Amino acid sequence: MKNIIFDIDGTLWDSTDVVAESWNEAIWEKAGIKANLDGDKLKKLFGKTMDEIGRLMLPDLDDEKRAEVCQACYDYEDAYLEKNSGVFYDGVIDTLNELAKDYNLYVVSNCQVGYIETTLRYANMTDKVKDHLCYGDTGLHKGETIKLLMKKNNIDEAIYVGDTQGDFEACEMANIPMIFASYGFGKVENPAYIINDIKELPALMAKINTK
Template sequence: MDSIIFDLDGTLWDPRETVLTSWNKAIEDYPKVDKKLTLDDLKQTMGKQMHEISQIFFPELSEEDQKSVMDYLTEIEIPYVAKNGGELYPDLEDTLKDLSQKYRLFIVSNCQEGYIEAFYEYHGLDKYFDDFENPGRTGLSKGENIKLVIDRNGLQDSIYVGDTQGDRDAARKAGVPFVYAKYGFGEVNDFEYEIERLPDLKKHF
């Protein structure tokens, strides 16, 4: 094995409080939406692309308005996340530091462009990762983005670590083993490895 590719939300951190605050701030200023989101709302959409989230949160809006409101939420969210960060899972940096001495590390998330950079900016963890990708930048599915990172970096033997069935499906599409982060947001029954906490990666690999 030469590399580990990580999902972000529900795998490396829990950003829900920060994201929820920023999104509700944005919704207050958006005249066509009259609702307040909750943590449970966010949990059910973790791992989905932005257009899928807009369909779940704002089904009453036209497709054009759904895109417009999500663009505005992103405009508010990215700088807010960069300024306020999120809740890192226990022992994250120590685990990344140890793993990076043996493997090349990457992030592939279903987020919008700028989100991973905001994670890096607040928490200063970019030094452990060689590359990242997301559909906000490429327009591709998560499985395609995993494959893109593999090809772009000349990787030969990767694993993907994530917490949802969508992550599992993406890993399968990319042809790499899946490590289920059981502590995250989703439930997955089909995986090659399972971890109860991040440092467990060092026991398996």
């Protein structure tokens, strides 16, 4: 097993406080709604697709207005993140650098275009992650996006590192095992593997590859 695909939010970093601030501003300016979002509220939404988040966050807006406000949220978010990094979990950057010596690293996320690139830039990992895809690229369920990334890169087998039940279901759709990052935002029933700290991942991968 030489191919590892990572989720971002709740797996590599936590940007919810920064994103909440940007979305509150966007929603107020574009819809006149005081959303009062915070990091804890966004942790319950992150991992869903952009469209799902919009419906849950702004249920009283019609589809056209909701799409307009959500696009503003993502634009404001991109601007905020250009100046304010999310918080990487302890050991993430060192662990990714260690893994990149022996494994092919990829990223698949339910985010908008540009978010993965920003995360990798802050981690100084742009040249060490082989490829990435997101919901903004494909408009598809994460499982289908994983399959597209694997097909694009001629990957026969891979393992996914994520932190939510949605990640688990995506892995089932893509027919690949999941490593559950229990320190993240969500809970998962019966994952194939569990890590309680990102720094446990190199040893777990070595163990998987000796089976």
